[in-house]
Amino acid sequence: MAVLKTLLYLLVYPGLLFLFVYSTFCEWYDRKLYARFQNRMGPTHTGRWGLLQPIADFVKLMAKEDIVPEMADKRLFTLLPIFSLAIVLTAGLLLPVWFIDAAAVPMISFPGDIIVLLYLLSLPTLVFFLAGWSSTNPFSTIGGTRVLTMLFGYEVPLFMAVLSPAILANSWRLAEIAQFYQKKPILILPNLLGFVIAVICVQAKLERTPFDIPHAETEIVGGTFTEYSGKKLAFFRLMTDIELVVSSGLVATVFLGGFPGGLWLGLLNFIVKTLFVIFFLSLIRALTSRIRVDQVVSFAWKILAPLAVLQLFIVILFKGWVL
Amino acid sequence: MTDLDIIEITQSRLGDKAAEIANPAPRRIFITVEPQNLVAVVDGLKKEIGLWYLAAISGVDLGDHFEILYHFGHDNGSLTVRTRIPRAQPQVESLSPVIPGAVLYERELQDMFGIIINHIPDARPLVLPDGWPAGNFPLRKDWTHERTPEIIPGGKK
């Protein structure tokens, strides 16, 4: 029974199948919002309201020819998409979607899993760099260096912003943080600044405008993904979608109070809260233009990092005086 | 400065070098010079009337000689300096020391007419493809191209 439950957890919900279906839904939601902001229609043709469009894109990419450049490191080139997909799927398992009693299944929720989740989410950046490097294409190399340069910018503010609610809740465990904020929702307010910083940093991690410099289409063709095609590109794109879901899930867990209510109500909570965060991500994407990589780093260190420190300070003061 | 002012200044300061000055229409002045005086006249015009803007360089194939026209523009119209060089020895000095922006037009002139421009800073062909056979100057009147008959694979011969 426990084995069956584990398999269900890993493969169906919130594992592979759920993340796959839900991430395509989130991509549709993002594309539709982006298009409506721009006075366009967005996907309308495939499925009702274009809902099946991301799945159609995935299937089309899987059917295309897969070309590996001759000078590329073939094993690395082929392994990287699979590896990155595995990373984000594992990260997705750590979200406290199904409120399993902490004592019963210790492998899902443990003290410090917020750090593990953040670590797993910064691995894809290294994968992007390796993908760019192993393609041996000048455009991919430039994309790879840009990815790492951006990492120097947004990682620190993201970590600080996400850890400040954890400090307030006195725990390093996602399930407990979520429980803490469910009991006292008013305590979300001191973390508002952190919420804003976390949303901006998540936008940078996912490489969306204004931070989509690593794969800027008009400058370096495809950036790190220039040489990828066919199944590998399909996996990379699926990986970015799932990363979107997992990051917004992380932000929703830590800042918006998690997903209480067992199976069905918890699922509804998950959908509503992640869509709320993705709404903000789409809004930023539609309203800004791309900035240069040196401007990203200077913006992150001159504005975001001090604000994140300020947020930590607020949380510590609050904890000392009020609680 | 009006047309008459320009004609007067040109005649008085550069009269010995400018062979013929014509004003066929309002705001259009045409000055004919000998090829060896070309750079001196343009330099003089730049100093006297502040003529810095070269609009284009046109080449015309007139049979036994080429005519090169340098079209300049100023605040009140345009001024063209023209010169003739013999077809047997098509050579002229480059204007780039005086007007740096002339280099692209001169490269095009070299490609299309086969006129050799001395002291040009960059002599690479500008508009013709890399594998273009040498000695083919497309804008000369004697260069024609017969369209090769199209062969449709699998069609009628």
Add this chain to the structure above:
Amino acid sequence: MKFTIPIGPQHPALKEPISLRMTVEGEVIRDADIRLGYNHRGLEKLAEQKNWIQNIYLTERICGICSHSHATCYVQGVEKLMEIEAPKRGLYIRYLVAELERIHSHLLWLGVAGHEAGFDSFFMYTWRDREVVMDLLEMISGNRVHYAINTLGGVRRDLDEGQIKKILDGLVVLKKRSEYYFKLAVSEPTFVARLAGVGFLSKESAMELCAVGPTARASNVPRDVRKDDPHAVYDEVPFEVCTADSCDVLGRAVVRIKELFESYKISEFLVKNLPPGEIAVKAPKKAKPNEVLSRYEAPRGENTHYIKSNGTDKPERLKVRAPTLANYPATVVMLKNGFIADIPLIFAAIDPCICCAERTVALVEARTGEEKIVSFSALRSLARRGGHHLASKRNAVWPF
């Protein structure tokens, strides 16, 4: 560590093939080289074999965006050669279409600049407004792109009351939206941060390298053919030359938006003061031997046609110098010491219309004297040789 990046001939940033070879060190460009010639079509030689009327349609097809500028410049010159004068009403309609084309071209450029900067929402909005102008042009001339409204001696179609009212309504809508874009271009922080300081061209360099159009006007060089050399109606219409003194891409964007407002003013004036009368006079078939230099302010800069006739019904020489060709040396100077990220912006800021800039003979093979039947695959390989320095996916020789 320096290495060379090829931008083009095929690249998402370029709307037309051109090859820029940049030597870069990290993210900074050390040297730039422009190679032209990918878009030749042999128009100057072809023009010598077609008669005066056929050449109007030939010059129109030099470019899609500035088609009317080439046709108008040509027709202006030939009318002088034939010593005929078009009636006032015809001239007003001709230049009304010219100003509408300028509006459409500047809106297109704003969208392209937004897209190159990554600001796709701006791109979508300006191109939506461009539809308003294209509908007006379709109403006037019947075509959205190559208007074919010029003829020797005037224009081919007339405007009636209903059309005039629609034009004025359309201009009102566009004016309101352009004010919004002006506010956006100068106050949206990420957009301004992206464009400011990029592609610097000092006033002296602009004058030395003979830059034209908004590229020069943004470096505070007030050169506009409509003021310097007013042809036909421009000495009766009140307007101002728009300049900016920031010498960078942001200045060029501001100059183009200001020119949009001037064009609205001019179009309104032309429509409201349309004189009654004929729209065209009959033109002779042959022109006396003469030569003429025709200048016109296209949306991108000064367009120069030099036409020479020899008494027959075909021109002896038609020389076209399109504005983008004049801006290439300035582009090379602007690219040096810039960032790679700025390449598409700098290149887009001169508003490249590469098909305008290359019209001379471009036949891929001609062996003098011999007639050779060339197979399609050989033609293809010759065409591809222009891009052979670009790495193909299978066997690349990488620069490191």
